[in-house]
Amino acid sequence: MTPAARALLPLILPALAVGVGSALLLVGVTVAADQLEKVLWEVLPDAVGLGRYSVAWMLIVLTGIGVLSGLVVWKVYGHAGPDPATSGLVEAPMDPRWVPGLLLAGGLTLAGGVSLGPENPIVASNVALAFWLGSRFAPARPGTLWVGLGVAGTVGALFGTPVAAALVLTETMAASRADTDPAPLWDRLFAPLIAAGAGSLTSSLLAHESFRTTLPDFGSPGWGDLLAAMVVASAAALLGLAGVYAFPYVHRVFHALPNPVLALTAGGVVLGLLGALGGRLTLFKGLDQMRELTSDPGAYAWGALLLMCLVKLVALVVAASAGFRGGRIFPAVFIGVALGLTAHALVPAVHPMVGTTCGVLGVLLATTRQGWLSLFTAAVLAPTTGVLPLLCVAVLPAWLLVTGRPQMQLTEDGRSVR
Incomplete structure (x- = not known):
């Protein structure tokens, strides 16, 4: 056994422990949020005689979630972490x-119908716990190891595959260490991939959540598909950029209020009104709602689909600006899917698989600025690999539109990160 292999062996058990622990925290928060969601959106409205997704009940629940989230941010130790508008995925x-x-605020977001996902709070929590425990019980190991394991375990659990974690780490961590760490890339990814694999297996066995859709099968691509892919991906990138450019201004409005309770309550009221405008499918993180949309691509007219797409984008910007704790990947996927189905409804020659995957690709590129993650997430929506060559080409014009532009993340003084 080579010295390099002997150096990697002791990392296996810590990586497994962090991966499984990351997935268990994700599943625990998700299950708790699901139970609270049933109370808020089924038990209580039935008890008081209001429709589960009536305009009145949407306003009541989302305003109440705003108040509760504001109290957590204001009064709970640590204020539920930093302002989510200033934080990225890693x-x-x-x-x-x-x-x-942070977990309490994130759980309220998930249960209350706010248009944010679980990824940022769960990644931040798992990284904090992995770093703290790792530094305490194995202080000789570098702190970056525990950060990488926490990120990998959580991303693997979120996406149900270690491939997503490998791509994220390659883009956000491994490449940044290339000048200071001479080890081969796969040596640096060895332990994180173990954590990601353990996290994805644990999550899949316990939760069974998936980004996969039941869209009609797509065979071999043609020239028309290539044109549609580039147009939809570029249009989706421009739509995502519209939200990115609005982000600092909306953030400034909410943070002009003197207290987080006021800001989050106001945000909840706006989200309730948006939910009333866009309908129940524009609520929540968007994963279940995305699967419902794709189960019958022809169920909605293009106008209804475009309305849901735009409402979800505004809701994402409002939720992230007002201070609700949550991530932006899941709602961005819904936006991309809704835009892709809009393209299919307007131009039936655009295959729904091409429209949705390229829509997701473009919106994620604009909102996350992570090319590998955007490409992977779009590809995972497809049950077959026929659309992958189209995505690899469509990503190029979309990337030209977003590169060098502001990101959906702010500095501490409220300026857009580039």
Whole structure:
């Protein structure tokens, strides 16, 4: 056995532990949020005699979630972590004592119908816990190891595959260490891939959530498909950029209010009104709602689909600006799917598989600025690989539109990160 292999062997058990622990935290928060969601959106409206997704009930629940989230951000130790508008998917470890407040605020977001996903709070919590425990019980190991394991385990659990974690780490961590760490890339990814595999298996066995759709099968691509892919991906990127450019201005409006309770309550009211405008499918993180949309691509007219797409984009910007704790990947996927189905409804020659995957690709490129993650997420929507060559070409004009532009993330003083 080579010295390099002997150096990697001791990492296996810590990586497995972090991967399984990351998935268990994700599943635990998700299950708890699902139970609260049933109470808020089924038990209570039935008890008081209001429709489960009536305009009145949407306003009541989302305003109430705004109040509760504001109280958590204001009063709970650590204020539920930093302002989510200033945080990306992978950040430096936060104080582990902030984790309970962040998870509580993130759970309220998931249960209350806010248009944000679980990824940012769960990644931040798992990174904080992995870094704290790793530094305590194995202080000789570099802190970056525990950050990488926490990210990998959580991303693997979120997407149900270690491939997503490998791509994220290649883009956000491994490449940044290329000048300081001479080890081969796969040596640096060895332990994170174990954590990602353990996280994805644990999550798949316990939760069974998936981005896959039941869209009609797509065979071999043609020239018309190539043109449609590039047009839809570029249009989706431009739509995503519209939300990115609006982001700092909406953030400034909400943060002009003197207290997080006021800001999040106002955000909840706006989200309730948006839900009333766009309908129940524009609520929540968007994964189940995306699958419902794709189960019958012809169920909605193009106008209804475009309305849902635009409402979801505005809801994402409002939720992230007002201070609700959550991530932006899941709702961005819904936006892309709705835009792709709009293209199919307007031009039936655009295959729904091509429209939805390229729509997701473009919106994610604009909102996350992570090319590998965007390409992977779009590809995972397809049950077959026939659309993958189209995505690899469609990503190029879309990337030209977004590269060098502001990101959907702000500095501490409210300026857009580039």
